[in-house]
Amino acid sequence: MKENRLPDTSLRVVFLGVVLLGGLGSQTSCDNGCPSCSREESQGTTHRLDSPGVAGSSVNPKVAETAAVLEQGVAILDFKFEPETLTVSPGTKVTWVNKDDEPHTATSSVKPKRFDSGVLDTAQAYSFTFVEPGSYPYFCKLHPHMTGVIVVK
Amino acid sequence: MNEGQGALRDGVDRRGFLKCAAWAGTGLVWTVSGGVLSSRAFGQDAGAEGGRSADFMFVQISDTHIGFSKDPNKDPAATVREAIQKINALPNAPAFVLHTGDITHLAKPAEFDAAAEVLKGLKSEVHYVPGEHDVLSDETKPYLERYGKGTKGLGWRSFDHAGVHFVGLVNVVNLRASGLGYLGAEQLEWLKKDLEPVKDSTPVVVFTHMPLWTIHEKWGWGTDDSAQALQDLRRFGSVTVLNGHIHQIMQKVEGNITFHTARSLAFPQPKPGEASNPGPMKNVAADKLRDMLGITSVDVVVKRGTLALVDSTLA
Secondary structure, X not given: OOOOOOOOHHHHXXXXXXXXXXXXXXXXXXXXXXXXXXXXXXXXXXXXXXXXXXXXOOOOOOHHHHHHHOEEEEEEEOOEEEOOEEEEOOOEEEEEEXXXXXXXOOEEOOOOOOOEOOOEOOOOEEEEXXXXXXXXXXXXXXXXXXXXXXXXX | OOOOOOOOOOOXXXXXXXXXXXXXXXXXXXXXXXXXXXXXXXXXXXXXXXXXXXXXXXXXXXXXXXXXXXXXXXXXXXHHHHHHHHHHOXXXXXXXXXXXXXXXXOOOHHHHHHHHHXXXXXXXXXXXXXXXXXXXXXXXXXXXXXXXXXXXXXXXXXXXXXXXXXXXXXXXXXXXXXXXXXXXXXXXXHHHHXXXXXXXXXXXXXXXXOOOOOOEHHHOEOEOOOHHHHHHHOOOOOEEEEEOOOOOOOEEEEOOEEEEEOOOOXXXXXXXXXXXXXXXXXXXXXXXXXXXXXXXXXXXXXXXXXXXXXXXXXX
């Protein structure tokens, strides 16, 4: 499967910055104390696979390289999430980009929802870092028949 | 547009109205009489129906999407203003206008303000229900702040006019992954109670954004839990359901219930199966756009429970 990388280097720099600063301003998706929320542990730390859900506090010396590898993308195009199923390793930041002329969202299907991009107009993007292994189904709130799933393993 | 109106009781002579409303030449007249639907194009003789007077007339507009600015319409505010001009110029003023939602495109405050500014141009009062674009990500507050007065719950309510019972429903919040619209238990309970005192012979008009019958499940064109609502409506002699959302005209009759969807005033959407997605049709020549946008006028004869739905385009 073609790996979706962010094409724009400057974007990548910005996202790195976001990843490093992310722990400072937590968003509503973190308020429920969900252990897999990206922003609680987005200070460049990675998690050991044998202790899922535990917020690691050790700084990984290879953080820059890790951040570059652990980024994947989903394109929202033609009223579809592409790829519909995206499998990533724990700690991967997934970025959705809306390439359609219609606004869309990427909203977690479970309650309480794990993530919600809010409305993305054309060319707008949203990122969420998945830490805990599992399956994360989501859909577009405006066009709920549009569905996708992020599989973290 | 002002010729030959015929003798008026307290409404408009239908033939005269049709002449005046035929600004498009592409209008379709749908008449419901005793649950049987018939249609004919403008110009065809009304025949045996004769010049029956309407008791009152109202207009439905839909899907103005203020804030949208891509192909095929970079300026929906302009097309909406054109529609407003035509509505204001109708020989008999509509009793009111119903807007069946997607007032804005992204529910931004600036878009709500711009929409209000444009729609202020209507001489008639307007009753709104939201579209999913107006309550993006279940943010109902911006919509309700502006249009929630007198409504219940997430913006539903009913009112009576000249012996007709009008019900505005909200089926665009808490959309589930089924893809279809959603009314919810609280609203369905409210509807049941609201309809209780209404006589079977009272014509009922239901207006809501997403279609209450399933047109195309794959594109979310339908409402997940409308069955109970339709069950509660079955005892009435005349029920007309007016919807938007699909940006084209579709019609269906089920016993005494007539379902009718309206064109958008912003951009057309493809017919089911004619495109890979329901997004805006982009390859529309500039001179063809106005053929695909329009309004619906409804003239009502209360005692007979007949509603003549007249779809006309902006062209």
